[in-house]
Amino acid sequence: MFLKQYTSNILSTTVLLLCCGMPPSLPAVPIPVHGHFTFDGNEFAARDFGNQLHSLPWAVLHPKKVSDVASTIKHVWHMGPASAMTLAARGHGHSLLGQAQAPHGIVINMESLRGEMQVIKGKSPYVDAPAGELWINVLHHCLKHGLAPKSWTDYLHLTVGGTLSNAGISGQAFRHGPQISNVHQLEVITGKGEVVVCSEEKNADLFHGVLGGLGQFGIITRARISLEPAPKQVKWIRVVYSDFSTFARDQERLISAEKTFDYIEGLVIVNRTGLINNWRSSFDPQDPDQANQFVSDGRTLFCLELTKNFNPAEEAHVDKEIKSLLSELSYIPSTLFVTQVSYVEFLDRVHAAELKLRSKGLWDLPHPWLNILIPRSKIHTFADGVFGNILTDTNNGPVLIYPVNKSKWDNRTSFVTPDEDMFYLVAFLPHAAESEGPQKLLNQNRRILNFCDSAQLGVKQYLPHYKTQEEWRAHFGQRWEIFAQRKSAYDPLAILAPGQNIFQKSISIL
Numbered sequence: 001m002f003l004k005q006y007t008s009n010i011l012s013t014t015v016l017l018l019c020c021g022m023p024p025s026l027p028a029v030p031i032p033v034h035g036h037f038t039f040d041g042n043e044f045a046a047r048d049f050g051n052q053l054h055s056l057p058w059a060v061l062h063p064k065k066v067s068d069v070a071s072t073i074k075h076v077w078h079m080g081p082a083s084a085m086t087l088a089a090r091g092h093g094h095s096l097l098g099q100a101q102a103p104h105g106i107v108i109n110m111e112s113l114r115g116e117m118q119v120i121k122g123k124s125p126y127v128d129a130p131a132g133e134l135w136i137n138v139l140h141h142c143l144k145h146g147l148a149p150k151s152w153t154d155y156l157h158l159t160v161g162g163t164l165s166n167a168g169i170s171g172q173a174f175r176h177g178p179q180i181s182n183v184h185q186l187e188v189i190t191g192k193g194e195v196v197v198c199s200e201e202k203n204a205d206l207f208h209g210v211l212g213g214l215g216q217f218g219i220i221t222r223a224r225i226s227l228e229p230a231p232k233q234v235k236w237i238r239v240v241y242s243d244f245s246t247f248a249r250d251q252e253r254l255i256s257a258e259k260t261f262d263y264i265e266g267l268v269i270v271n272r273t274g275l276i277n278n279w280r281s282s283f284d285p286q287d288p289d290q291a292n293q294f295v296s297d298g299r300t301l302f303c304l305e306l307t308k309n310f311n312p313a314e315e316a317h318v319d320k321e322i323k324s325l326l327s328e329l330s331y332i333p334s335t336l337f338v339t340q341v342s343y344v345e346f347l348d349r350v351h352a353a354e355l356k357l358r359s360k361g362l363w364d365l366p367h368p369w370l371n372i373l374i375p376r377s378k379i380h381t382f383a384d385g386v387f388g389n390i391l392t393d394t395n396n397g398p399v400l401i402y403p404v405n406k407s408k409w410d411n412r413t414s415f416v417t418p419d420e421d422m423f424y425l426v427a428f429l430p431h432a433a434e435s436e437g438p439q440k441l442l443n444q445n446r447r448i449l450n451f452c453d454s455a456q457l458g459v460k461q462y463l464p465h466y467k468t469q470e471e472w473r474a475h476f477g478q479r480w481e482i483f484a485q486r487k488s489a490y491d492p493l494a495i496l497a498p499g500q501n502i503f504q505k506s507i508s509i510l
């Protein structure tokens with residue numbers, strides 16, 4: 001490959017000369033950009049949160065304008081199928097297995113494409129945000145207008161484009177649906193380099209395709225995100241169960257009730273000692289004497305985690321409402337813990353944990369995570385087979401579990417859900433201990449998936465990683481055909497997001 005880089009002082013833009021060298025007589029074609037390309041020091045683009053796969057790109061584009069992304073894609077598009085060149089958008093690089101990497105290709109550093117965020121107030125308020133923006137920044141910007149997005153992820157140091165390419169699921173999804181159910185409009189650059197504005201009304205197929213589309217149909221450059229009035233404060237509640245059926249029944253009742261909490265999640269706790277003592281640093285036991293009697297050691301427990309949002313003037317009222325909601329639940333009475341934090345502190349809670357883990361050198365370890373969506377009718381089989389059996393401790397990181405209602409998911413998007421009306425998200429989120437490496441946890445993940453297969457639970461993976469197209473076909477099931485059709489319509493050369501391993505450039509895709 002032949003390349004040359006220089007800065008043109010006439011245009012004051014960086015120009016990348018890129019040519020495949022085959023045939024040798026092919027002239028080098030300049031890509032005019034306002035940002036710049038880097039060819040060295042790109043190790044960051046070969047790393048992600050999973051820290052298990054590392055592929056260096058050939059170059060990284062640091063775009064300054066949307067047109068930089070469009071010109072670069074267009075250029076690679078015009079190189080045609082004979083060139084192996086690929087392109088991956090990189091949000092915050094918090095993928096698990098190289099999904100935002102482009103081996104020997106071009107990585108587009110979306111975070112350098114920051115721009116204005118614009119909040120529009122009114123009956124249905126929204127914000128227009130650059131896709132490379134972190135959710136935490138979107139939140140702070142919207143709060144200046146007394147508004148906030150409705151649906152979140154547990155961790156906000158992720159980009160808008162990165163989570164919308166997956167789904168964006170958290171404890172608000174039972175009510176609002178995932179983040180992909182809360183966007184009105186997108187600006188997308190397709191695999192042919194065309195800039196397209198799309199929504200339910202306009203270019204709807206591309207709009208739905210890109211949501212949950214794993215970066216396969218285009219690069220999102222802007223998103224119009226639905227907002228609501230932001231609460232100031234949050235009552236944050238934890239209660240514990242020792243019986244899974246009781247726990248699940250209460251969770252399902254809460255997500256189906258008209259009057260309920262604002263956030264509903266849960267945690268599986270296996271073989272932990274001193275659990276309640278750990279909570280004391282941030283939560284207050286409602287009955288300190290009783291709480292002292294509670295022993296977690298060794299047992300398998302289920303923690304229901306809830307919040308209720310409020311503004312200071314409503315506090316007495318909200319306390320009453322919480323009391324009434326809790327009175328319907330069957331948790332172990334001595335395990336009621338409550339704390340009160342600002343809305344931002346609550347939403348940004350995992351970042352606080354990140355800082356602690358970083359200080360102990362535990363943040364940059366490999367993360368062999370596993371996320372599974374399980375139909376409601378099979379969750380008890382799953383729990384019996386996995387919690388306390390295949391999963392013998394949760395000391396390496398949290399295991400989350402909570403149900404959502406499928407009516408809040410749009411089946412026109414690329415996201416695939418299990419077949420039933422209600423399904424659970426179960427998220428195994430460990431870090432690999434430095435002394436052990438990831439193998440033990442990878443084996444555990446394999447055993448969990450094998451169990452799901454042999455018990456025919458009808459699960460779908462979230463944030464999946466497969467090595468072959470066969471496995472992807474099985475993942476998408478009936479939805480494969482439309483996924484492949486969209487690929488041939490919007491990225492027919494399979495230039496985009498090669499790290500997902502769904503389509504390969506230069507190979508017929510249908």
Ligand SMILES: Cc1cc2nc3c(=O)[nH]c(=O)nc-3n(C[C@H](O)[C@H](O)[C@H](O)COP(=O)(O)OP(=O)(O)OC[C@H]3O[C@@H](n4cnc5c(N)ncnc54)[C@H](O)[C@@H]3O)c2cc1C
Binds near residue numbers: 091132219
């Ligand atoms: C600590 C932590 C907590 C998490 N919590 C949650 C959670 O609660 N709920 C949840 O749903 N997920 C959660 N995730 C997963 C997270 O949503 C995904 O890892 C997401 O991909 C991260 O966003 P990113 O900006 O880092 O994307 P990247 O990892 O940079 O990219 C992800 C994929 O999307 C593509 N992509 C990136 N930007 C764009 C774009 N603008 N246009 C098109 N394609 C693009 C990339 O090419 C890649 O294929 C969590 C991850 C971490 C590390």
Ligand SMILES: *[C@@H]1O[C@H](CO)[C@@H](O)[C@H](O)[C@H]1NC(C)=O
Binds near residue numbers: 407421
């Ligand atoms: C899911 O939500 C829909 C629409 O709000 C509702 O009609 C349905 O009863 C809910 N399903 C369950 C199992 O709660």
Ligand SMILES: *[C@@H]1O[C@H](CO)[C@@H](O)[C@H](O)[C@H]1NC(C)=O
Binds near residue numbers: 271298392393
């Ligand atoms: C609990 O964990 C300890 C070490 O952390 C281990 O020795 C023990 O076997 C575990 N108990 C069960 C029931 O898995």
Ligand SMILES: *[C@@H]1O[C@H](CO)[C@@H](O)[C@H](O)[C@H]1NC(C)=O
Binds near residue numbers: 411412
């Ligand atoms: C999506 O859901 C609607 C309403 O539930 C249904 O009529 C339609 O057939 C579904 N479409 C697909 C592609 O599954």
